[in-house]
Amino acid sequence: MGKRLLVMIAMILSLFLAVKTVEAKQVVTETGVEYRLAPSIEDCKKVDPKLKFVAFLQELFNIMKYAGPILCLVLSTMDFIKAAAAQDKDALKKAAQTGLKRLGLAILLFFIPVLLNFLFPLLGWNGTCGIK
Numbered sequence: 001m002g003k004r005l006l007v008m009i010a011m012i013l014s015l016f017l018a019v020k021t022v023e024a025k026q027v028v029t030e031t032g033v034e035y036r037l038a039p040s041i042e043d044c045k046k047v048d049p050k051l052k053f054v055a056f057l058q059e060l061f062n063i064m065k066y067a068g069p070i071l072c073l074v075l076s077t078m079d080f081i082k083a084a085a086a087q088d089k090d091a092l093k094k095a096a097q098t099g100l101k102r103l104g105l106a107i108l109l110f111f112i113p114v115l116l117n118f119l120f121p122l123l124g125w126n127g128t129c130g131i132k
Contacts (some may be wrong), residue, residue, distance in 0.1 A: 005105070012064075012112060044129035054129045061113070061131055068109045072102040 048054055076099035083091035113128050120128070 048129075051129075054131065058131050065109060068106040072099075072106040076102055 044051060044054060076095070079095035079098055080092070083095040113131055116128050
């Protein structure tokens with residue numbers, strides 16, 4: 001389970017790393033000069049002029065956001081049914097632990113864009129180009 005999780009996280013992060021790095025931009029506002037690290041839509045269009053790749057990533061992420069909790073529910077239910085049929089207390093404990101891990105990962109899936117939008121500018125990378 002651990003290796004699969006690391007591979008899945010690496011795949012998801014690699015999708016967001018496809019956008020090139022951006023430097024901080026100096027923006028003059030009414031209150032003065034600000035430096036912004038967050039990418040603008042123009043930065044995303046430099047990499048992907050028609051934003052087709054960004055749209056593809058958004059569709060993929062939307063599918064993952066709904067498939068994750070559904071799979072969590074289905075797989076956890078199957079584990080509990082198997083453990084209850086076997087009448088094994090250790091199997092019930094293991095099914096509960098696995099179910100909680102799956103639930104945590106399903107919840108984390110919703111917060112990936114927020115985390116990436118927070119971390120990427122700190123590292124000087126583009127954000128998620130509007131992927132929510």
